[in-house]
Amino acid sequence: MNKEKIRELIAQLLVELGEDPHREGLRDTPRRVADLYEEVFRGYASDSELDVVFTEQSDFVMQKDIPFYSICEHHLLPFFGKVHIAYQPNGKVIGISKLSRLVEKYARRLQLQERMTDQIANELQGTGVGGAIVVVEGEHLCLRMRGVKSNGVTVTSEARGTFDDPLVKTRLFDLMLDVKNRTSAISHNASDFSPVQLIEQ
Numbered sequence: 001m002n003k004e005k006i007r008e009l010i011a012q013l014l015v016e017l018g019e020d021p022h023r024e025g026l027r028d029t030p031r032r033v034a035d036l037y038e039e040v041f042r043g044y045a046s047d048s049e050l051d052v053v054f055t056e057q058s059d060f061v062m063q064k065d066i067p068f069y070s071i072c073e074h075h076l077l078p079f080f081g082k083v084h085i086a087y088q089p090n091g092k093v094i095g096i097s098k099l100s101r102l103v104e105k106y107a108r109r110l111q112l113q114e115r116m117t118d119q120i121a122n123e124l125q126g127t128g129v130g131g132a133i134v135v136v137e138g139e140h141l142c143l144r145m146r147g148v149k150s151n152g153v154t155v156t157s158e159a160r161g162t163f164d165d166p167l168v169k170t171r172l173f174d175l176m177l178d179v180k181n182r183t184s185a186i187s188h189n190a191s192d193f194s195p196v197q198l199i200e201q
């Protein structure tokens with residue numbers, strides 16, 4: 001990431017917005033934005049690998065409420081919320097901190113919630129676990145700020161392997177989601193943003 005170039009571009013943007021980039025409040029803004037971008041987009045530089053740390057037998061391991069912050073690639077505004085992950089260990093358990101880092105790897109870049117869900121599920125399944133399911137609950141500022149009449153949460157899910165089964169998924173959703181989201185998880189819609197929805201692919 002060329003932070004010097006980003007500083008220049010942000011200063012230009014301020015001018016195009018009709019602002020004076022030299023006034024006191026804005027003087028350091030290009031630098032601040034460049035510093036911020038380095039942090040919120042550091043997922044591009046992440047080479048975190050999901051190495052297996054423990055050996056154990058259990059039906060599934062679930063990690064709920066992993067927080068994430070990402071930037072919507074359509075509007076460059078934040079979307080954020082929680083990721084719930086469950087997987088079938090296949091004799092191997094992945095450290096909880098590794099799961100958080102996996103989420104960061106894909107959240108800290110320009111994203112779509114659907115793609116982020118898919119990428120996390122793919123990498124998890126790629127470690128050789130028996131099955132994996134990833135559910136993401138996200139709030140999108142681009143929807144709220146544009147006056148879309150929705151203060152709701154967008155729910156997306158991806159299942160792999162042995163977890164790609166309607167019965168298993170329903171049980172895991174029950175454990176992962178609030179009642180209101182669970183109810184609407186019965187029907188899904190991949191294209192519009194109803195207040196609460198589940199997107200399954």
Ligand SMILES: [Zn+2]
Binds near residue numbers: 072073074075077140
């Ligand atoms: Zn957006």
